[in-house]
Amino acid sequence: MRPAMAFGALAATIGILCDDVAMPRGADWYRDAVARSRAAQPGFGPVYNGPTPCAFWKHAPREKPVAVGNGVPALLVQSTGDTHTPYDGALGMHAKLHASRLLTVPGRVHTVYLNGYSPCARAAVNAYLLTGALPATDTTCGS
Incomplete structure (x- = not known):
């Protein structure tokens, strides 16, 4: 992808995200x-928890946040040390998807399925x- 195209895709993503949910505006919150x-x-915490352009977005989100829930059985697979999608996020999603x-996989790995990391997963x-x-129940694979 050429740099100009990448910037355009990033700009579109920022516009979508910033119109989705209001973000905190205070520097103390991000610190x-x-x-x-x-x-x-340790690697991505500062990246994912630091301020984004959304902290300076001038407009309120255009729609109310989507209510998350389901009636369809869903299997969530999450490693405990994933630096891109933290385990706390999986716990929150699991609480919403009744x-x-x-399926918890101990370790610091992203994309658990098909990468050979966990035969159990x-x-x-x-x-x-x-x-x-x-x-039958929530499960933890062996390390």
């Missing part, structure tokens, strides 16, 4: 968020994709 994230996310099961996802059946 505290970065400090809280450092232990669990018909879900959470691969087997659970394959079973879910083939049958639609969820594990």
